[in-house]
Amino acid sequence: MALAIASREVDGVTVLELSGRITLGEGSVQLRDAIRDLISKGQRNILLDLGEVSYIDSSGLGEMVSAYTTAKNQGAKLKLLKLTKKVHDLLQLTKLYTVFDIYDDEAAAVASFK
Amino acid sequence: MESVSEVEQAADQLATEAGLDEDQRFHIGMAVREAAINAVLHGNEYDPARQIEVAMENTGKDLVIVIADQGHGFNPDNVPDPLAAENLLRGTGRGIFLIRSLMDEVHFRQLHPGTELTLIKHLAPAGKAT
Numbered sequence: 639m640a641l642a643i644a645s646r647e648v649d650g651v652t653v654l655e656l657s658g659r660i661t662l663g664e665g666s667v668q669l670r671d672a673i674r675d676l677i678s679k680g681q682r683n684i685l686l687d688l689g690e691v692s693y694i695d696s697s698g699l700g701e702m703v704s705a706y707t708t709a710k711n712q713g714a715k716l717k718l719l720k721l722t723k724k725v726h727d728l729l730q731l732t733k734l735y736t737v738f739d740i741y742d743d744e745a746a747a748v749a750s751f752k
Numbered sequence: 753m754e755s756v757s758e759v760e761q762a763a764d765q766l767a768t769e770a771g772l773d774e775d776q777r778f779h780i781g782m783a784v785r786e787a788a789i790n791a792v793l794h795g796n797e798y799d800p801a802r803q804i805e806v807a808m809e810n811t812g813k814d815l816v817i818v819i820a821d822q823g824h825g826f827n828p829d830n831v832p833d834p835l836a837a838e839n840l841l842r843g844t845g846r847g848i849f850l851i852r853s854l855m856d857e858v859h860f861r862q863l864h865p866g867t868e869l870t871l872i873k874h875l876a877p878a879g880k881a882t
Binding site for chain 2: 661662663693695696697699700701703704706707724728731732733734736737
């Protein structure tokens, strides 16, 4: 399944609900475009809900890192919410768990931007 | 990229038929996908005139997957460590690391032209969990 992205606002935070795969040729470009679009519109608080992401490959991991650095360079914050076990394990394996702010609870994640 | 998905699916089928659990199937599928992407993208440089060759076998002791491209070849020892602090925020360079991390053995062989990767996952003896 390709990547689907739904967006909603919660207390000044844009929550991007991702579902499907973030892989080369399937979802990584969509994710890049969505993040750049938000930042260009001045959104500074972005929360990626990965609860329905079934698969991320190295390209998808790279895209998430690029999104993080792009956001940071523009004065925005990008955080992660609800990792599946597979994604959690991948972030630990690649040490990216130390890069991202990661939350299980949406309310706590939203509050962390304040 | 269709060929990459086909190779990934074939590896998953091989792992399923070998009775491996979901985590092991995921590891094999991801490693094989990364190897196939490297072969198509970096090896063959998306050149439709070049092909990748894939062979898969369950030897009873191991699952063995061999993926070869027709590119210029590369030295895996020259790939920067993606876990190093200076590389952690790079957008690329995690494929070989993932392949090595997710499989039990990985062997590189230079062809003329091309690179051949052999990925091996050991199977547990009957009655024993991995």
